[in-house]
Amino acid sequence: MTYEEARTIVIEExxxxxxxxxxxxxxxxxxxxxxxxxxxMDIYNLIAALHMRxxxxxPDRDAAQFVTIGGAAxxxxxxxxxxxxxxxxxxx
Amino acid sequence: MxxxxxPSLGADMAAGTLVEWLKQPGDAVxxxxxxxxxxxxxxxxxxEVFEKGHIGELLVEAGNVVxxxxxxxxIDGSEMAGEQSSxxxxxxxxxxxxxxxxxxxxxxxPRGTGQGPRASPAARKHAAELGIDxxxxxxxxxxxxxxxxxxxxxxxxxxxxxxxxxxxLSAMRRAIxxxxxxxxxxxxxxxxxxxxxxxxxxxxxxxxxxxxxPPGRLLLGALQLKAVAVALKEFSEFNGxxxxxxxxxSPDVHLGTAVAIRGGGLAAPCIRHxxxxxxxxxxxSLRGLVTRTRRGQFRSSEIADATATVSSLGDRGVESLLPVxxxxxxxxxxxxxxxxxxxxxxxxxxxxxxxTASLAGDHRANDGHRGALLLRRIEQLLSEPDKL
Numbered sequence: 001m002t003y004e005e006a007r008t009i010v011i012e013e014x015x016x017x018x019x020x021x022x023x024x025x026x027x028x029x030x031x032x033x034x035x036x037x038x039x040x041m042d043i044y045n046l047i048a049a050l051h052m053r054x055x056x057x058x059p060d061r062d063a064a065q066f067v068t069i070g071g072a073a074x075x076x077x078x079x080x081x082x083x084x085x086x087x088x089x090x091x092x
Numbered sequence: 093m094x095x096x097x098x099p100s101l102g103a104d105m106a107a108g109t110l111v112e113w114l115k116q117p118g119d120a121v122x123x124x125x126x127x128x129x130x131x132x133x134x135x136x137x138x139x140e141v142f143e144k145g146h147i148g149e150l151l152v153e154a155g156n157v158v159x160x161x162x163x164x165x166x167i168d169g170s171e172m173a174g175e176q177s178s179x180x181x182x183x184x185x186x187x188x189x190x191x192x193x194x195x196x197x198x199x200x201x202p203r204g205t206g207q208g209p210r211a212s213p214a215a216r217k218h219a220a221e222l223g224i225d226x227x228x229x230x231x232x233x234x235x236x237x238x239x240x241x242x243x244x245x246x247x248x249x250x251x252x253x254x255x256x257x258x259x260x261l262s263a264m265r266r267a268i269x270x271x272x273x274x275x276x277x278x279x280x281x282x283x284x285x286x287x288x289x290x291x292x293x294x295x296x297x298x299x300x301x302x303x304x305x306p307p308g309r310l311l312l313g314a315l316q317l318k319a320v321a322v323a324l325k326e327f328s329e330f331n332g333x334x335x336x337x338x339x340x341x342s343p344d345v346h347l348g349t350a351v352a353i354r355g356g357g358l359a360a361p362c363i364r365h366x367x368x369x370x371x372x373x374x375x376x377s378l379r380g381l382v383t384r385t386r387r388g389q390f391r392s393s394e395i396a397d398a399t400a401t402v403s404s405l406g407d408r409g410v411e412s413l414l415p416v417x418x419x420x421x422x423x424x425x426x427x428x429x430x431x432x433x434x435x436x437x438x439x440x441x442x443x444x445x446x447x448t449a450s451l452a453g454d455h456r457a458n459d460g461h462r463g464a465l466l467l468r469r470i471e472q473l474l475s476e477p478d479k480l
Contacts, residue, residue, distance in 0.1 A: 041379065044306070044379070057305055057306075060301040060304075
């Protein structure tokens with residue numbers, strides 16, 4: 001998964017969780033809690049949604065990286081690649 | 093055979109709009125099934141049924157505003173299903189001795205009363221969806237009856253179509269204003285605050301969450317709700333309702349949970365029997381409730397009157413809050429944000445995550461001495477999260 005692909009997925013999931021905010025309008029480095037008024041429940045839902053959609057385990061200790069779109073996309077870019085490499089049936 | 097009536101979704105509700113039926117005659121229903129959507133000044137509420145059986149007849153069609161207590165549908169009991177299951181092709185006329193009332197925003201009684209503008213069911217439903225007052229629509233049907241095309245024309249002629257997926261903030265603001273004004277006018281509040289170290293709680297939470305996939309994890313909010321619910325069960329003078337007859341303690345704890353709406357507004361839907369739920373059940377309830385509240389969807393069991401309320405500022409708030417009691421309740425517990433602060437322990441000063449819990453009590457029902465014990469009990473419960 002490229003950074004751009006991951007970024008698109010993160011933005012889609014934020015839009016699903018909080019239909020009243022516009023994640024496309026903020027910068028990748030901005031804290032979504034400040035810029036979009038998301039709270040801990042929204043971040044919880046975002047991580048759970050990404051976990052379900054990408055079938056990838058996001059450890060709780062890494063949750064802090066998901067408060068920016070860039071941080072979340074970078075984490076997914078890095079770990080989705082590793083996840084796929086580790087999966088024998090990985091197909092493209 | 094049971095009757096499903098327009099529920100009272102709050103002490104101040106006189107009537108509600110039946111927006112939509114989610115079940116049809118003949119459908120089997122179980123306790124807890126959502127069978128209709130009702131609109132009140134709190135927003136659209138999904139109404140659950142508390143009987144098992146089959147939907148018999150729908151007595152009120154979608155789009156009508158009816159008073160609390162009006163029969164909306166008959167529920168045929170499972171043992172009566174054999175003789176009652178015949179589904180009638182058309183809805184029966186109801187003979188209701190209704191007073192003459194004006195249409196639209198005022199009370200409209202069930203069909204068959206001959207009141208209000210004549211309109212087809214489809215037109216009525218569509219107008220309700222669009223928020224169009226039928227009294228403003230010119231009908232082109234027989235005898236001037238309003239048809240679907242008339243509503244569609246009225247919609248096109250509106251200066252600007254309003255599309256609002258979230259809760260109605262102006263109605264919510266009015267509801268908050270009414271409840272809080274009454275609270276400050278009638279309730280002699282007293283306030284207590286208590287600051288304590290949350291290291292043990294947060295350490296346990298980190299450990300708990302580290303072992304679980306994201307959907308199984310807990311937020312501090314779930315622990316706070318459980319601790320307050322258990323403590324309220326033990327301090328009954330803080331859990332219940334105050335009325336003209338005085339205070340009546342509730343045997344159950346239905347915990348209102350203040351949920352902030354982005355862009356302004358607040359709702360406090362409740363988690364029923366919160367003291368009996370496990371932490372993961374509470375987390376699941378809280379998650380569903382916050383999500384639905386922010387979309388403007390409530391369930392009737394969540395709107396039913398809470399026995400006390402919790403208001404938590406979350407992780408981007410300030411140190412403490414002094415909350416206002418939601419009448420007819422007699423207490424509300426607040427939690428400020430967790431702050432890293434210097435803290436004195438036996439070995440000397442350290443830096444700890446510290447939280448400030450607060451209590452607003454109604455002096456007509458309880459006192460500060462017991463209030464202080466309640467807050468200390470909450471601290472104790474939170475410091476041993478493995479026992480929650």
